[in-house]
Amino acid sequence: VNYHGIKKGEREDLEAKLGLKKGFQVTPNLMDRAKIVIQKFFDGKGFKNVDVDIVQRDDLSKEGEVIVDINIDKNEKTKIHRIYFEGNKALSNRDLKKAMKKTNEKFSIPNDWKTSILEAFSTKKFTTEEYEKDKQNIISKYNEHGYRDAVLLADSVVNFNEKKVDIFLKLEEGDKYYLKDIRFVGNTQYASDFLEAILGMKPGEVYNQKKLTERLSTDEDAVSNVYYNNGYIFFSADPVEVDVDNDSISLEVRIQEGPQATINRVIINGNDRLYEDIV
Structure with missing residues (x-):
């Protein structure tokens, strides 16, 4: 199996995840699974638009065996251009964006000059895994403010261009308790x-x-x-x-409450200089 277009460390990580070894039977299902694993791996690193092309060719030196070339083009890392909210009244857009710990917009001059420099420059790569966590963080923020019935009705991630995406989130806050x-x-x-x-x-x-x-x-x-x-x-x-x-x-x-636990015995290992009763 040959990997093309990635670094040595990435290749080693993928080898461990894929488990493709010499002697494995190559099947369409195996190659499809490998492609999905590779895409998910790089999505977690912020490369949402990774291209994976897996090619098989006969090994001319060994009859009945093939060489698998995995060609990977990571393209540019994906970042967030804008996050749009619909249906939020109790919590502001800024409140909700702050609740999203890892899903942040690109930097722009803030309307509120009290925004910290750290917050302003906190743009991070977009990953599906962190985005899913941040959607739950939004609901948790509502729960923190008494909105126990808050739900995310719909969400979508839309390409703004080849490097950035826009995120749209539709909320129903419910009542405050x-x-x-x-x-x-x-x-x-x-x-x-x-x-x-x-x-x-x-x-x-x-x-x-x-x-x-x-x-x-x-x-x-x-x-x-x-x-x-x-x-x-x-x-x-x-x-x-x-x-x-x-x-x-x-x-x-x-x-x-359950029963109150007490210590029955203490075992000390590695003490080659003192007796246990002294320790």
Whole structure:
């Protein structure tokens, strides 16, 4: 198998992904799969318009064997010319563009001179994988502001020219929701008042799903870590919307504490100078 038009490092990466080795039976399906893998590989590097041509020719030195030439033309990296939004009222175009971490427009003189230099020059290559993540980031941003029903109705990526694309996104924001009340169930080791104070979310505030996840699970001082740090390593907390009244949501945090774990034995390896009881 010979690769043409790419660097040594790219060839080595593709060889590992494709697994084409001497002795493999060459079939149309195998070649089609190889082409798809190569296109996806370079799409992830920002080359959306890569051309792949796979040619087979007889190996004149070995009867019954063929030589496979994989000709690759990466063309120019694809960048974003403009991102257009439709249907957004609660969040501005700029808010939504900032939520898209890796899918950024080309640099232009900003209308808002408070825009940071870093943000202004943050144009990155377009990749399908990062674009899919950024579409979810848009919905997550809406969820953070109380719009739990926000959806992306449609999106399209259209060539602006050979080097750039335009992105069109149509949104439906839905209603904004607030927190009506929260109660904990299943907790026996800690009082509900204590857990509510740790959670730090109060009735009447915006229903922020990001904050809910952080305060329950991911922050250093989250509810889960109160349990983990005291040996409840099997702990879980499941927030459930038990009632939706117009724009207000009642939450029930269902706790499963599990047994408290204790240390049974500590095994020390590699200590050739000190006894275990000294360590």
